[in-house]
Amino acid sequence: MPEATPSPPDRPGSTPAPTADAVRRLVGTLLKESPGADGRPGPEVRPVAGGEGHSTWWVGSRHVLRLALDRADSARRRRELRLRDLVRPHLPVAVPTSVAHGEWAPGLAYTLDTVVPGGTAGEHDVSAVGEADLAGMLTGLRDVPARQAETLGVPRAAPRSLEALRRMAVQSAGRLAAADEFDPAALQQFPPGAAVQLAVQPGGAVLVHHGLTGDHLVVRADGRVRGVLAWTEAVLGDPAEDIAGLAAAVGSPAAVRAATLAGYGARPCLRGLWLARCDTLLRLAAALDGKDDAPLPPLRLRLARAWEAILLERVTELKDGDENHP
CATH class of the missing domain: 3.30.200.20 (Phosphorylase Kinase; domain 1)
Known part of the structure; x- marks a missing residue:
């Protein structure tokens, strides 16, 4: 046009x-x-x-x-x-x-x-069929030719250090514990060695939306996901970032089920889970300290959703040979 x-x-x-x-x-x-x-x-x-x-x-x-x-x-x-x-x-x-x-x-x-008609993930829960919609979205992003995206000017983003993020999250958890917002004992299930195991391995960069918040997912009242908005922050990088975004937006169980349906293995799913958990701790602590002007209720909701328990973290023992991408 x-x-x-x-x-x-x-x-x-x-x-x-x-x-x-x-x-x-x-x-x-x-x-x-x-x-x-x-x-x-x-x-x-x-x-x-x-x-x-x-x-x-x-x-x-x-x-x-x-x-x-x-x-x-x-x-x-x-x-x-x-x-x-x-x-x-x-x-x-x-x-x-x-x-x-x-x-x-x-x-x-x-x-x-x-306008893409529908509500947001904050207004409607994602159904099982909606999880399949999310899986199709993750699969489609992986299938977009990286070279074509790069030609359009989509930048490459280096994967974040989960070790460094965990250290910051431990500090934020202490701040939140003092405010009676979080029990830092929950972080004991994510020891330093686990962060090392969940490091990104080479060759896994895909197109990443990089902004999958609840407001950017169009969800119908029946739980179907009908659209994805706000593509300005897209990068070529770590697919676990989108799994993390979904964990905070729709809950960790739904996010991991969608990623698994899309063909992602245990390592990227767990990496996305812990990216989300650490990020939500940092954001809420920053807001309590006046360093983030986001309203507190949505940040509390994102933290609660990211920290929902999932079966995968209880039964998976990561090994160095696990694949980082399908």
């Missing part, structure tokens, strides 16, 4: 945060809709809750507008348009489709997407 570039809103000096009027003017040249419910010309617009700096807006009931707030974000959004086209044929779930894209201010990109 050719770019649509309406006149940007007036911005004296530096670019201000987008306002409802600026957004309405922007989309007014793109969509032909009746006046919004507020009586103003053009479609009704309202910011999406949690959209940083009012960068994400609902436009009527069928579209969502996402605005880049700096040039680095603009580059990611332009890359995302191409990446979504690349991954769409490989996935059994929907990927947003752009109906218009361009610049809302000099050097700052926007994309106007159709």
Whole structure:
């Protein structure tokens, strides 16, 4: 689709945060809709809750507008348009489709997407059939040719050190214990040697969404997963990062079952599990210390979901020869 570039809103000096009027003017040249419910010309617009700096807006009931707030974000959004086209044929779930894209201010990109209908993983539990949807998504990501993704500008990301992450998590667990938020004894099941065993082995890099939060999974009331949003942070790297994202978003049992259905063995599943558990400890501790402005209830929920017990960790004895990828 050719770019649509309406006149940007007036911005004296530096670019201000987008306002409802600026957004309405922007989309007014793109969509032909009746006046919004507020009586103003053009479609009704309202910011999406949690959209940083009012960068994400609902436009009527069928579209969502996402605005880049700096040039680095603009580059990611332009890359995302191409990446979504690349991954769409490989996935059994929907990927947003752009109906218009361009610049809302000099050097700052926007994309106007159709809404993928459904709720979020925070609103609906994922069913057994939904786990199969997630498995298909993980399989599809692995099947995307890495060379094609790299040609689009998708960066490579080195795997994180689970040993270093564990050490930080131990400190965070102590902070959370003092606040009566977590029992640090739970970390005893993850000794230093286990972190060494779960290190990534060479040759396992795949396309990783790298942002599988509950808000980015479109889940229907019946538990089916119908779409995956927000592809700007995608990398070529460790598939356990997406397993970790799912563990915090839908719970560790569902995440590991989905990864197993996708053909991943014990090592990447357990690595993803412990990435999620350590990450959720760090995030909640940072929020309690005022270093993370995310609201506490969602962080507590993510921690609880990541720390749900799974059978795999009770019955698996990892050995050096275990495969890191299917």
